[in-house]
Amino acid sequence: xxxxxxxxxxxxxxxxxxxxxxxxxxxxxxxxxxxxxxxxxxxxxxxxxxxxxxxxxxxxxxxxxxxxxxxxxxxxxxxxxxxxxxxxxxxxxxxxxxxxxxxxxxxxxxxxxxxxxxxxxxxxxxxxxxxxxxxxxxxxxxxxxxxxxxxx
Amino acid sequence: xxxxxxxxxxxxxxxxxxxxxxxxxxxxxxxxxxxxxxxxxxxxxxxxxxxxxxxxxxxxxxxxxxxxxxxxxxxxxxxxxxxxxxxxxxxxxxxxxxxxxxxxxxxxxxxxxxxxxxxxxxxxxxxxxxxxxxxxxxxxxxxxxxxxxxxxxxxxxxxx
Numbered sequence: 411x412x413x414x415x416x417x418x419x420x421x422x423x424x425x426x427x428x429x430x431x432x433x434x435x436x437x438x439x440x441x442x443x444x445x446x447x448x449x450x451x452x453x454x455x456x457x458x459x460x461x462x463x464x465x466x467x468x469x470x471x472x473x474x475x476x477x478x479x480x481x482x483x484x485x486x487x488x489x490x491x492x493x494x495x496x497x498x499x500x501x502x503x504x505x506x507x508x509x510x511x512x513x514x515x516x517x518x519x520x521x522x523x524x525x526x527x528x529x530x531x532x533x534x535x536x537x538x539x540x541x542x543x544x545x546x547x548x549x550x551x552x553x554x555x556x557x558x559x560x561x562x
Numbered sequence: 563x564x565x566x567x568x569x570x571x572x573x574x575x576x577x578x579x580x581x582x583x584x585x586x587x588x589x590x591x592x593x594x595x596x597x598x599x600x601x602x603x604x605x606x607x608x609x610x611x612x613x614x615x616x617x618x619x620x621x622x623x624x625x626x627x628x629x630x631x632x633x634x635x636x637x638x639x640x641x642x643x644x645x646x647x648x649x650x651x652x653x654x655x656x657x658x659x660x661x662x663x664x665x666x667x668x669x670x671x672x673x674x675x676x677x678x679x680x681x682x683x684x685x686x687x688x689x690x691x692x693x694x695x696x697x698x699x700x701x702x703x704x705x706x707x708x709x710x711x712x713x714x715x716x717x718x719x720x721x722x
Binding site: 423424428429431432433434435436437438439440441442443444445446447448449450451452455457458459464467468469470471472473474475476477479480482483488490491492494496498499500501502503504506507508509510511512513514515516517518519520521522523524525526527528529530531532533534535536538539541542543544545546547548549550551552553554555557558560 | 580583587589600642692694
């Protein structure tokens with residue numbers, strides 16, 4: 411009886427607490443994207459023009475803090491609040507890392523937004539960013555269509 | 563307290579953005595990343611798509627990515643209206659035109675296609691990936707900047 415296969419039985423639903431946490435961490439990050447000006451086209455443009463170190467410093471500090479956090483999490487065996495071990499699933503190498511990466515970089519330079527800041531720009535009332543989001547969804551759809559034919 | 567209404571210094575922002583990674587892991591058991599939300603939206607709009615990328619996507623398992631970006635929209639709105647002395651323009655006025663809309667649409671398409679092909683964006687690869695010493699993420703980040711610099715210094719002259 412207990413052997414009976416239940417679809418999705420091994421994938422427990424996320425708790426309401428976890429969903430609320432995700433919403434709040436999202437709001438925290440959205441506020442930061444605005445207050446740090448990471449979502450500002452001018453800042454992104456100045457970064458790619460190598461005019462100011464501002465964005466590089468923010469990204470560098472963010473990576474350093476995240477790296478230190480992961481070291482601590484691994485060293486101390488920290489678990490998530492629902493008791494599960496925290497484990498990073500490595501993102502593999504394939505041709506898309508290079509090709510897709512460069513195409514994304516080009517889009518970042520043109521629009522002044524990477525995926526997070528697209529949503530932040532919309533939240534901040536920059537309605538033209540809805541075109542960036544629409545474009546991103548079209549790009550995602552193009553990838554969905556072409557995926558079987560692209561080298562991975 | 564007026565400092566809070568100004569743009570925050572880079573070191574404050576950098577530290578707080580970096581903390582998103584442990585916050586999301588500890589509170590929800592999730593790896594910080596944003597571009598999967600695009601696939602989630604596609605899969606929810608077309609659950610029976612003939613593209614396996616959408617129809618085979620675990621919609622319930624990734625629902626949190628959508629909740630996360632709704633949070634980003636709300637947080638950005640709150641920061642703009644309640645935490646800013648004067649509303650910050652994030653996009654230059656020049657984008658408010660049909661040509662600007664086309665530019666954003668094309669740039670957005672490059673973002674959507676590129677991040678999904680690369681398997682992540684600035685959050686998933688550059689912050690979470692590098693923080694976990696994942697070398698393909700470091701390579702992806704170098705490529706992000708290579709593409710951005712190429713457009714800004716060369717190809718950009720054709721566009722702007």
